Amino acid sequence: MLHSAYPMLKLIAGWVLALNIGLFAPLPAASQDFVFGANQLSAQISQVVAPTSASVTVANRSPLDDATVASIQAGLVQALQSRGWRLGKPEASEAAIAITLGANFRNYVWTAEIAKGASHEIRILELAKSSAGRPPANDPIAISRYLLISSDLPLLDVTLPEGKIGEGAHLLALSSRAVQLFQLQSAQWRLLQTQSLGQTPLASRDPRGRIAPGQIGSFDAYLPGLHCTGNSSSTLTIGCRASDDPWPLTDDRQSLAFYAPNRNYFNGVLSSPNGQSGTVNAFFSAAVLSDRVIFTNLDGHASMVQGGRSTPIADRWGSDIAGIQSSCRADLVLATGAGDFQQFDSLSAYQVLNSQFRPVSDSMQFPGPVVSLKTSADHQQAIAIVATPSGRYEAYLLTAHCGT
Amino acid sequence: MKRTFLLLTAALSLAATAWPAIRPHFGGTLRVQMRGAISSFDITDDPNAARALLRDIVLSNVCDRLVTLNGNGEPQPSLATSWRSEREGRSWYFILRDVPLHNGNTLTAQTAVTALSAQNPEWHARANGNELLIQSDTPLAGILYQLTEAHNSVCVAGDNGRWIGSGPFQISDFQPGQQIELHAFDEAWQGRPFLDRIRIQMGRSFTDQAADLQTQRADIIESDPTQPRTAAGNSSLTDPIELLALAFTPNHPAVADPGVREGLARSLDRNSIYSVLLRRQGQPNAAVLPAWMSGYDHLFKAVQDISAARQLRNPLGALMPLSLVFDANDDLAKLVAERVAVNAQAAGITVQPRPDTPSFRGFNADVRLVRLRLESPEAGAALTRIGTILNLPKLQKAETTTTLEAMYAIESDALKDYSLVPIAHIPEAYSRAPIVHDWFVTRWGDIRLADLWVESAK
DSSP states (O other): OOOTTOGGGGGSOOHHHHHHHOOOOOOOTTOHHHHHHHHHHHHHHHHHSOOOEEEEEEEEOSSOOHHHHHHHHHHHHHHHHHTTOEEOOGGGOSEEEEEEEEEOSSEEEEEEEEEETTEEEEEEEEEEGGGOSOOOTTSOEEEEEEEEEEESSOEEEEEOTTSSOSTTOEEEEEESSEEEEEEEETTEEEEEEEEEOSSOOOOOSSOOOEEEEOSTTEEEEEETTEEEEEEOSSSOEEEEEEOOOOEESBTTOOOEEEEOTTSSSEEEEEEOTTSOEEEOOOEEEEEEOSSOEEEEETTSOEEEEETTEEEEEOSOOOSOEEEEOOSSOSOEEEEEOSSOTTSOEEEEEEEEETTEEEEOBOOEEESSOEEEEEEOTTSSEEEEEEEOTTSOEEEEEEEEEEOO | OOOHHHHHHHHHHHHHHHSOSSOOOOOOEEEEEOSOOOSSOOOSOOSBHHHHHHHHHHHHHHSOOSEEEOTTSOEEESSEEEEEEEGGGTEEEEEEOOOBOTTSOBOOHHHHHHHHHHHOTTSEEEEETTEEEEEOSSOOTTHHHHTTSGGGOOOEEOGGGOEEOSSSEEEEEEETTTEEEEEEOTTOTTOOOSOSEEEEEOSOOHHHHHHHHHTTSOSEEEEOTTSOOOSSSEEEEOSSOEEEEEEEOTTOGGGOSHHHHHHHHHHOOHHHIIIIISTTOSEEOSSSSOHHHHSOGGGSOOOOOHHHHHHHHGGGOSOOOEEEEEOTTOHHHHHHHHHHHHHHHHTTOOEEEEEOBTTBOGGGSSEEEEEEEOOOSSHHHHHHHHHHHTTOHHHHGGGGOOSHHHHHHHHHHHHTTOSEEEEEEEOOEEEEOTTEESOOBOTTOOBOGGGOEESSOO
């Protein structure tokens, strides 16, 4: 079901389409932030000066390497042209656009000076330094974890509605009975409100659930046989109804799959925001990469689907996987260990190379099983829920960094 | 894959890396020398960077603040254990920690109200039990960063105004302009510092400091950032955190015409000052904030334009010579002032550099060469403080802004009339003896002496 709050998603080709006809064009390694930045800056430029003929210069004052700068420059030119700017030499142009790629100690800072006749406009764009450094692709990956919350309630999933952590940021936690709203105050997550679901999901010995952020404080929660919609912008409200709507596999909601309500897996029927569908083998979880999707199947093996073709993966992983981007590597798969739920768990990052996956990080140990693992909306992080031996549930934010 | 021994191994390896190779030793006296000198305990901002540095080091080790910064420059609880805001940032509530003060009393919210109200008259602060409420008519977007600044230290005035706080050290001896001695505070709420005592000699020239470090009569010195690092000890350099600028005195007839100010600004050869006088340390800049803080400083053009300067100056006819005052104890300021005079002469503007003396103070001069210490790495808080120190209300508007684009607009507007002309940003430099361990200075120049220790007692 397409949520009405996400019309923009209609613009994006669904992953099912990619699975079937191989539509996904491989993205340049770890350049998604800069593509976004180029589009944002070109939009801001076009807002202050109507597109016309212009010359463009790009100067770099940041630590970015030459290859990255060249890639950003190409992206900027493309983004401006797509908005109607006719780019050429200064002597044949009405306007001059001088773009500088700078940085302060926290963020990248891109500035645009737009001169046209007597007018001189300036626009400034800040981009998080999550992509800082961009060391060589052979650098090892280190996974860092940040404990979001620890709860007595059996957590099924958590999400960050604002997509980031900072003073005042919110966190929504889903359990089988309630949704809890937390806020980061003085570097601590404080519980603001607990709202009962009002309905009980179908019973399961391995309960699962998904909560995904929407726009302007809205969110959706999915539990076996239930679909709940709510809002957390002022007070926490939620309403649930019996439903078999497909669940989002990542917080950006571009990948939807139908959950088998009396089991603990997805039945293999896929959907997308634009209404397209497809079918794969039943699976526990999926890692959505830029040009392929990895599934952990019920037989304990994983498979990779690319361009409509499914290939088995030799590596023995746990049931839960997620795809994330790092600052130096695109398309990493985070995979849990292959032990059972009574044991400690581990998590490692893998990179695909010529259809083979190789570990690129040390394994991270957890005191109990990872019971949920999903990709954040910006694909830069993953959220893991761990059931500890003490009976508490812990939610971690996982990030892949370059270098050890 | 999931065996217990892996956890044990991980725990052991963590322990091995987390524990220092040599555990800190308690005891000993740290001998510090600094260029700045204070003759009283004045907590207000100081336009003299050398004095401000000395004041900040003493304050940050004697008095705590409600909020502190972590290594990434993000606000963390200190005296305030938690906080929340209401009315879109116009009301801020802080829950205070129960901590002992050097005088045997316990910190109260009223103590914090008194301290913060004195420094921030535009804030309306009041206490309610252990809660402190700060209100303002405008949103205080950057209040958490402002509360980390030295002038917002929570101190009580003791004998002769001596600072009494909750910090790891207490002031035990003070000889105005000469020396200040700090003793370890055993009941410090964050734990007793390793050092027994810190003795700070004030008003020492760079040359004397370097000589004393070499002859082991000093353990930590403030060194000249424009000189090669000394070989006698270990050296460290901050990011550029001092603003070197020309500040025109309001209402002085000689500089009342904006053409004079802009003409002087355009005559400046910042690159030459940076290359020759600063020996390529820091950054030539026409912006108030350095690149590492704002990232947009390049939007302020710093290129010398003598032709434009002349075009601005020529229509003004005969001009009175402009007096330019600089800190008499600052050799670098003297050199820069002289270079400014040379640049200005090329544009037909006569500038007469003069040292600051009891008979000729800064406010007597048409222009002051100021060196301002930027206390906060946060752009809004830093702009606000500079606005307060130099009495530039346009810069103080940064207190209510959060976006970089808004900061740029404020900075640009404040510099438009050329009453403040930035020249460069300069780092701070330190050298230390090999016996000093666990020395750490943040990129914005914050030094915590409580975590430092020396190898043997003297």
